[in-house]
Amino acid sequence: MDFESHLDWIDQQHDAMCELVIEWANINSHSYNLVGLSNFLTCVRTAFSALEGEMEDIAIDPHRVINARGEPEDIPLGRMLFVRKRPTAPIQILLGIHLDTVYPADHQFQTVTRIDDQRLQGPGVADAKGGLVILLMALNAFERSPFAENIGWEVFLNPDEEIGSPGSASVLIERAKRYHLGLLFESGLVNGNLVSERQGAGDYTVVIRGRSAHVGRDPFRGRNAAHALARFIMEVSDLQNSHNDIIINAAQLSSNGAVNVVPDLAVGRIGVRIAHSDSQQTVQQHLDRLVASLETTEGISVTLHGGIRKPPKVLDALTSSLLEDLKTCGVPLGLSLEWHPTAGVSDGNILAAAGLPTVDSLGARGGDIHTPMEFLEVNSLTERAKLVALFLMKLSVGQLTFSPVQSCH
Numbered sequence: 001m002d003f004e005s006h007l008d009w010i011d012q013q014h015d016a017m018c019e020l021v022i023e024w025a026n027i028n029s030h031s032y033n034l035v036g037l038s039n040f041l042t043c044v045r046t047a048f049s050a051l052e053g054e055m056e057d058i059a060i061d062p063h064r065v066i067n068a069r070g071e072p073e074d075i076p077l078g079r080m081l082f083v084r085k086r087p088t089a090p091i092q093i094l095l096g097i098h099l100d101t102v103y104p105a106d107h108q109f110q111t112v113t114r115i116d117d118q119r120l121q122g123p124g125v126a127d128a129k130g131g132l133v134i135l136l137m138a139l140n141a142f143e144r145s146p147f148a149e150n151i152g153w154e155v156f157l158n159p160d161e162e163i164g165s166p167g168s169a170s171v172l173i174e175r176a177k178r179y180h181l182g183l184l185f186e187s188g189l190v191n192g193n194l195v196s197e198r199q200g201a202g203d204y205t206v207v208i209r210g211r212s213a214h215v216g217r218d219p220f221r222g223r224n225a226a227h228a229l230a231r232f233i234m235e236v237s238d239l240q241n242s243h244n245d246i247i248i249n250a251a252q253l254s255s256n257g258a259v260n261v262v263p264d265l266a267v268g269r270i271g272v273r274i275a276h277s278d279s280q281q282t283v284q285q286h287l288d289r290l291v292a293s294l295e296t297t298e299g300i301s302v303t304l305h306g307g308i309r310k311p312p313k314v315l316d317a318l319t320s321s322l323l324e325d326l327k328t329c330g331v332p333l334g335l336s337l338e339w340h341p342t343a344g345v346s347d348g349n350i351l352a353a354a355g356l357p358t359v360d361s362l363g364a365r366g367g368d369i370h371t372p373m374e375f376l377e378v379n380s381l382t383e384r385a386k387l388v389a390l391f392l393m394k395l396s397v398g399q400l401t402f403s404p405v406q407s408c409h
């Protein structure tokens with residue numbers, strides 16, 4: 001079968017792909033920049049309309065955060081775009097990547113510069129606008145080929161991945177049920193290898209309320225919320241000392257009042273990483289116990305918000321067979337792909353936990369992501385697009401080992 005000519009077409013798109021990454025990375029699309037996200041979505045809609053799929057963009061739930069006063073506050077999020085084609089084809093695939101970046105609109109890092117022929121430096125070039133361009137071109141090449149008939153696909157583009165997908169996670173979990181496999185376009189490892197497993201991640205906010213009093217005149221009437229928070233933090237970090245697969249990162253500890261007033265409010269924010277799914281329960285039980293023990297003090301009340309939002313992504317048999325198939329597709333392209341675990345999380349954690357075998361590192365090669373040094377290796381744009389297009393063509397004509405029937409759920 002002639003897959004070659006369709007891959008050659010991707011090679012011819014090299015310059016166009018670079019230009020598109022530059023254009024898109026120059027648009028600020030921080031997770032809370034609704035104007036930027038909306039402008040970016042308009043550009044993306046135009047580019048994806050070439051695929052002639054059915055488009056739908058939906059509002060997602062706002063991001064509920066706990067503010068400095070310890071009260072819930074809703075921050076509105078951008079819209080989520082879907083593009084769907086051939087919903088009744090025998091093999092159904094979900095592909096996606098996030099639209100947002102970590103750089104706020106007032107951050108110094110706003111525009112793309114060409115370092116040399118090999119590298120672009122700019123906000124989101126690797127994480128994940130390069131991946132978005134790769135996804136678009138791979139699907140374009142696939143749709144231009146005569147092999148597309150057996151595969152139906154849906155693309156999702158969400159605006160809130162960099163803040164933990166608070167609005168899009170529930171939508172992803174629901175949509176995952178329609179598909180046999182997931183392909184996500186987060187940046188790959190710097191050497192081009194794929195990610196096999198990911199840690200799980202979550203965050204908690206603890207709000208402690210005590211009783212205010214004058215520190216000199218009436219100290220024993222007061223209930224110091226900051227002292228209670230300090231105890232809470234020390235005991236939470238014990239969890240990390242006793243479990244080597246749990247990481248606790250206490251950050252942003254605050255309390256109210258002046259130094260001559262007993263504070264009646266303290267707020268602490270804690271990041272958690274876990275390697276195994278069972279640790280989810282261990283963490284929750286430990287925190288619940290700490291809350292109960294602090295509340296035995298008269299005058300102290302504690303509210304715990306949050307949880308593990310992205311469960312660990314483990315390498316199961318179906319995901320292994322997807323990785324093996326991608327490796328096979330890499331051979332004629334001169335790639336020798338391997339895969340390794342990584343600590344970072346992605347929406348692949350959510351899709352995998354929803355039962356969808358997912359490879360989530362098909363985006364561009366690059367590095368220094370989330371820093372003003374973020375760069376993209378431009379040759380990876382056509383390289384990855386060819387890999388994914390070849391994977392889709394071979395899957396469609398039954399030349400791969402992954403069998404969608406196995407995973408139909």
Ligand SMILES: [Zn+2]
Nearest residue numbers: 127162369370
């Ligand atoms: Zn990121």
